Amino acid sequence: MAEFDQAYWESHWGPVASDDERRLPVNPYLLAETAHLRGGTALDAGCGHGVEALWLAEQGWQVTAVDISRSALAVARARAATTPAGERVDWREADLSRWEPGRRWDLVVTSYAHAEIGQLPLYQRIASWVAVGGTLLIVGHLPDPHHADAHGHRHPEGATVTSEAITDLFPAPEWRIDAAYERTRIVHPGVSAMQLHDVIVRAQRIA
Template sequence: MGATHDFDKEYWEDQWGPSAAGRDRRLPVNPYLMTEIAHLPVGTVLDAGCGTGTEALWLAEQGWAVTAADISATALAEAKSRAAVADAGEHVDWVETDLSRWEPEQTWDLVVTNYAHAEIGQLPLYQRISSWVAPGGTLLIVAHLHGQHRDVHHGHDHPEAATATLDGITNLFGSPRWRIDSAYEHTRTVHPGGSAMQLRDVIVRVHRLT
């Protein structure tokens, strides 16, 4: 059983802070993001839990108007530094906020979250960010599958509470206002620090009808 974490601001500042020096913080863009949104018209997008900005900057390069939100000021500082040398960096609005408590004043055509964890737990987090999807918009969730505990960004074990199951996520979207377009599990190999590691992922893409 892995250690428990609060996934609060203090936790994430520690994960992105000086003690994290030397860890692999610039993995490639999440491949599910590239695949799952390839057919979508470009519009506004929220990257919920953006970390150091890999996906946010890629989305901006594709022409999306990006809002990138994260609880960690340290992660956002690194993201802004990367954006300063990126051609599309000016198209990203960086927001320091706690997704567990944030009350944004807008909705987005696309909301994406990649392995984000919050104090409230995985399923409540997904339920919460789903309310930020505009009618006719899309929500893409990429999560650690239940039983996958190793965090390739930070090199530590996650507790069970930081993982999710396919049924657990899809059950959130059983109402007539949602259509489930993709829902699957997948195992892939990444190479943090040059060492091969398998990730067991769960991917869900849903469309908001009303």
């Protein structure tokens, strides 16, 4: 299993990855699954270069954006400085495996984040930061079918999860599952296309 520590993520967000990531738009599932929500407080857990955090800020959310990588946050802060929405984002360097924020948010989102504790424990941790009546949105990687082909995207061991495994974490009556589905999509981070196999779960904390 990969060790998703700070060294791993600094390597991931190196110069080549940075150039490629700048070409990607906001995660489409974030747009689709939060369009009906009113702005409030939001946490982007594993914010990377801040694309989603800044989009949320532009929609009126007051955002806390957290990542373990200093390199990624440096890019995010530079991007934030070019838009008025950047003033609505509080950038934090922290390890989601250990961070204790001491508060909750109306919306907690995570897109393809991985931590040393594993996917399901990570999702349980960030779910504890959702306020009563608030929303949790998880976008993750499905296990790669056929171990990914030449047009797919291979993921490190321990980085994938199924929708059933996620939804099992959030039983009634404390939670209500509002969306749980799997999708395959094509992205163009660089000169070639990449196929992603995604799992999306949106849940509301009831109590």
